[in-house]
Amino acid sequence: MMGFFRSFLGTCRGTEVFRTLRGHSWGRVLGHLLLLGILCAGLIGMGNYYMLKYRWRAAEAGFSDLFGSGISFDRNGAHPERNPEVSRRQEFPYNGLLIYVAPSGPEKEYPDETLIDRNFILLWHPACFAFMLRQGENWLFTRCNPDTTFDLAMNPLSYGEMKARLLDAAALPPAGNWVWPEDFRNGMSTRLLFRDFRLMFAKMKAVEYFLRQLLLTLFCTGVFAGIFRLFSRKKLPALTFGVVWKVAIYTAFPVTLVVSAFPALQLPGTHLYGELFVLGWAVYLFFVLRYLMLFPDDAGGNKEDEAK
Numbered sequence: 001m002m003g004f005f006r007s008f009l010g011t012c013r014g015t016e017v018f019r020t021l022r023g024h025s026w027g028r029v030l031g032h033l034l035l036l037g038i039l040c041a042g043l044i045g046m047g048n049y050y051m052l053k054y055r056w057r058a059a060e061a062g063f064s065d066l067f068g069s070g071i072s073f074d075r076n077g078a079h080p081e082r083n084p085e086v087s088r089r090q091e092f093p094y095n096g097l098l099i100y101v102a103p104s105g106p107e108k109e110y111p112d113e114t115l116i117d118r119n120f121i122l123l124w125h126p127a128c129f130a131f132m133l134r135q136g137e138n139w140l141f142t143r144c145n146p147d148t149t150f151d152l153a154m155n156p157l158s159y160g161e162m163k164a165r166l167l168d169a170a171a172l173p174p175a176g177n178w179v180w181p182e183d184f185r186n187g188m189s190t191r192l193l194f195r196d197f198r199l200m201f202a203k204m205k206a207v208e209y210f211l212r213q214l215l216l217t218l219f220c221t222g223v224f225a226g227i228f229r230l231f232s233r234k235k236l237p238a239l240t241f242g243v244v245w246k247v248a249i250y251t252a253f254p255v256t257l258v259v260s261a262f263p264a265l266q267l268p269g270t271h272l273y274g275e276l277f278v279l280g281w282a283v284y285l286f287f288v289l290r291y292l293m294l295f296p297d298d299a300g301g302n303k304e305d306e307a308k
Contacts (some may be wrong), residue, residue: 015291045206046059047264126174221248
C-alpha cells in the first residue's frame with residue numbers, strides 16, 4: 001500500500017501507478033482525497049491572503065479616510081473614530097460592500113443596483129453586525145447580536161429575502177447592552193481590523209474551495225463509475241464499479257492541484273474552476289482507463305482487486 005505523498009506523486013508521473021492504487025481500501029482512498037483537499041485549500045487560502053494584499057491595503061486606506069484610524073467599543077456598540085453620527089458605505093475587495101448605520105438611523109434607501117451583484121455585504125449597526133454572502137443566485141445571512149449570539153438563516157435566501165432582512169436589521173433601534181471581549185476594551189486600530197478581515201476571507205476561500213473540490217470530485221467520479229460499469233459490465237468484468245471509482249478519484253489528484261493554482265494565484269479563468277476540473281479530469285481518465293484495458297493486470301493484481 002502507498003502513502004498519500006507516494007500516491008499523489010505517482011498519479012502525476014503516469015498511468016502505471018493506477019494498478020496499485022486501485023487496490024487501496026476505501027478508507028485509504030477517501031483519506032487521501034481529504035488530505036488532498038486540505039493541501040489545496042491551504043494553498044488557496046495562502047494565495048488569497050498574500051496575492052490580494054494590495055487590494056486590502058487600498059481598502060484600509062479608504063476606510064481610514066472615511067472612518068478614521070481606529071474603532072472604539074462600549075455598551076452602545078462599535079464606533080468609528082471619524083463622524084460616528086453619519087451613515088455611509090464603502091467598497092471592499094471581492095466586490096464587497098460595507099454599510100455603516102449611525103445611531104440616528106440608516107440612509108434613506110439602498111438601491112438594488114448597489115446590492116444585487118455583490119459577493120458579500122457587511123452591515124455595521126449599533127444593534128448588530130450582519131453578514132450576507134452570495135452563493136450563485138442565493139444568499140446566506142448571518143447576524144451577530146449584542147449578547148454575542150448569532151442568528152443564521154438555515155436555508156439559502158433569494159435576493160429579495162436577503163434585502164428584506166438587511167433592511168430589517170438596518171432599522172433596528174440602537175442597543176445598549178453590548179458585551180465585548182477584554183481585548184476590545186482599548187479599541188482596535190484600522191490596520192489590525194483589516195489584517196483580521198484578510199485572514200477571515202482567506203479562510204473562507206479555503207473552506208469554500210475545499211467543499212467544492214470534495215463534492216465535485218465525489219459526484220463526478222461516482223456518476224462516471226456508475227455509467228461506465230452499466231455499459232461495460234460484460235466486456236470488462238475486472239473493472240468493477242468500486243475499482244473504476246477509485247481510479248477515477250485518484251485520476252483527479254493532479255488535476256485538482258493544477259486547477260487550484262487558478263484561485264490561489266488569482267489567474268484568469270478562476271471563475272471556470274469547475275469546468276477546468278471536469279475537462280482536465282476527463283482527458284486524463286481516458287488515458288488511465290485505456291492503459292488499464294490495454295495492459296491487463298497480473299494474477300496477483302486481479303486477486304487483490306477482487307478482495308476489495
